[in-house]
Amino acid sequence: MNTTTGASPEDLRNRLVDAILEEDLSGLHDARVETAMRTVARHAFLPDAPIEEAYANKSVTIKENPDEDALPLSCASQPDVVHFMLVQLAVREGDNVFEIGAGTGYNAALLKHLTGKSGQVTTCDIDADVTAYARRTLDANGYEDVRVVTRDGALGASEFSPYDRMIATVGMWDLPGAWWGQLAVGGRLVVPLRWRGLSRAVAFQHEEGRMRSDSVKMCGFLPVIGQDGERNDYIDDDRLVRLYWDEDQSVAPELLRDALTRPKAVVWTGVTVGPVESFDGVWLRLSATERATCRITAKPAAVEAGLHRPASPALSPALVEGDSIAYLTLERTAEDLETEPRFWLGAVGYGPAGADLAERICAQIRAWGAARIAEPVVTAYPADTPDSDLADGAVIDRPSVRLVISY
Missing domain, CATH: 3.30.310 (TATA-Binding Protein)
Structure with a gap:
């Protein structure tokens, strides 16, 4: 159960957001995301954590891995990463949003705050314990209308598509083919993408026949289960x-x-x-x-x-x-x-x-x-795209996608 030694949850939450805005190196900001993070109570989604820990700028493990040498199975993401990825996603009121990686339910609550009453949010996870946790915390905090489904996130949730926005809160090595058909053309996908040993939060805009990045930021996430490349x-x-x-x-x-x-x-x-x-x-x-x-x-x-x-x-x-x-x-x-x-x-x-x-x-x-803040453009194509249709750059082939990294 949360305990506090002085400051109110509201004060701690505002201090956290103030620190994120002051120290954030991503250079990204959106007033609507700021408001959401000042409004949604993170500690309510981490009831077993001390309240000071709930409002520290760090990740919090919610399910340990039985293998003591392995990474945790699920955790609440670090708040400054939550912030800039939501800015990258650019959720609009009324959007239909799909989240891969339910975590504590906190991120889904922020997404629901951003979509408003007219929007829809579906969050999924392959681990039934994780989705049960998210369902409990969402219901307990007034977010009963957020859908929580237990399944492999690589399959998406076609029954609720097409989506205007999709976001993964687990590290992805590949971009599953199912996502292409479920994300509307013109929609946005934000994903912690892994290649060549590094991990970046990549914001893609879905265009005809490809997804093209307009933001690439440093991040680190637990890898998704099932992708072993x-x-x-x-x-x-x-x-x-x-x-x-x-x-x-x-x-x-x-x-x-x-x-x-x-x-x-x-x-x-x-x-x-x-x-x-x-x-x-x-x-x-x-x-x-x-x-x-x-x-x-x-x-x-x-x-x-x-x-x-x-x-x-x-x-x-x-x-x-x-x-x-x-x-x-x-x-x-x-x-x-x-x-x-x-x-x-x-x-x-x-x-x-x-x-x-x-x-x-x-x-x-x-x-x-000579160009320290320059970001690469990451362009993703379906796996069957011929070389002649690819942009110039380094090509990295994955089972479901062809990535091109270029400056």
């Missing part, structure tokens, strides 16, 4: 360095076992960043230019044992070809230690082609450095 494996004998890639990529981890024990090649650029400045756009540019782009993670023990530190040990972009690998790295500039630090961006390569791969990463660092 991502691969991962350790590339060292001590199981400290792990690689993540897509099934359409030619990555053989066993070829890299010896690479990290060989001499390294470090290449620096003239590009620097501040201590809180995101350089994640480098990864996006790599995914639009280099088919070999994937993700590397390194445990602290790997760095302590002599591995050159990845820019972000928990997740950094890498290029892999055969028995060679390179990845993004950084190093503090030799400036006065009393001033705010800045960091050089560069790349480190291992293996016979490591130096070449590092140079290719640096080329994209420089391209990003």
Whole structure:
């Protein structure tokens, strides 16, 4: 049961929204979404969480995974991500909206607030425990008219379509074919899309024969159940360095076992960043230019044992070809230690082609450095679309869709 030690729920909610608007790096804002988040009581959808936790800007787990090494099965999304994804969705009063990933029911309540009395909201989840939870909280808070269905979100809910808006609150590796027929042409789809080891909230506009993005923002979500096109494996004998890639990529981890024990090649650029400045756009540019782009993670023990530190040990972009690998790295500039630090961006390569791969990463660092806020355009086409009908860019084929990433 929620408990509080001072401020009212309304005060805590307003403080949270104020902080989101002040600190949000997405650059997105919609007064209607702001009003919805100031109105709908998040703590009422998290009755077992302390009220201060309900109004902290963080995700809250509502169903743990029995596998202690795995991610939770369901959680309430971080509020600032909820905010900018709803802005991306641009819900209008009277819209018919479909949500994949019911969670706590909170997001469905926000959607209902945005659609108004004349609109319709349907939320679904494959997990019956999750939909039962969402049904209880929605009913308890006056949202009995929100539909809650238990099914695989990839199937959609054709009986309530066509939809003006669709939103996924789980990480998707593919865009299911059923969605194309259920989302009206001219409608919008917002989805945390995963490719080449990264995840972005992509806002698509549905056009004839394709969906084209107009907003691509950083996010992280639990992956949807049932899409298993991502691969991962350790590339060292001590199981400290792990690689993540897509099934359409030619990555053989066993070829890299010896690479990290060989001499390294470090290449620096003239590009620097501040201590809180995101350089994640480098990864996006790599995914639009280099088919070999994937993700590397390194445990602290790997760095302590002599591995050159990845820019972000928990997740950094890498290029892999055969028995060679390179990845993004950084190093503090030799400036006065009393001033705010800045960091050089560069790349480190291992293996016979490591130096070449590092140079290719640096080329994209420089391209990003000259246009740091530029976003790629992600265009999705049905899987049977011929090459001649695709936009220019890097093509990534999935079972249901062909993605083109371009700048």
